Amino acid sequence: MKMRAFLLIVILIGGCYTMIQSFNDYNEKQFTDLLNTMNPSFITALFTKPSTSGNTSETWHVDEHSEINSLLDFLQDYHIRKLKPEEINTSDETMQFSIQLQDEDGNTLSIIINENLIIQNSLLYYEVVDGPLDAEWLVHFFISNKL
Template structure:
């Protein structure tokens, strides 16, 4: 009987912990907190300029750690919130200006500028809640890194 009570209490505690973690997962957090949960060192930026007037999409990459740090420092001014599955458009074809951060293991975070959206490994979607992003800064950063 004591064993059943112990297992029941353990199950209740485990369920409460999972519920609290789920609630915290969808709360607004600073970009610095978000990037800490990713727990990786990004080494490369990939810029994608969408197709315009029949010209193909343009993509280029840089692997300058200083530029990666510059972008991350800029993004630390913002807060993000994880989107719930029902808030994500499964048919959303993203054909916009994007910046992707990649690490040596292939993990990536894509920032969709016009939609104030961050996509982690093509699975987890985050909304920039105190956006829009400073487009002037983004354009200067984009142009200064165009190769």
């Protein structure tokens, strides 16, 4: 009888811990907290500029660590919130400015500029809660890194 009570208590504690963790996943947190879950040494950044006349979009990549780090320094001032599955709109097909960072392990972090959206490994969606992102800084960053 004592063993059953002990197992029941362990299951209840585990369930409470899981519920609290699940609730905390959707709270606001700093962008750097997201980077802590990944390998923060990104090796390449892929920029995508949508086409204006219906042609294919323009893309270029940057491998300079200093430029990637300046982007990460810019983003660390923002706060993000994980989106719940019902909040994710995956049917949006409009072309937008985006930056995709890739680390040595093949993990990706996509930043959709127009929607203040951050996508981790094409699975986890986050919104920038204290946005919009500083467009002036981003335009300067795009121009300075274009080949």
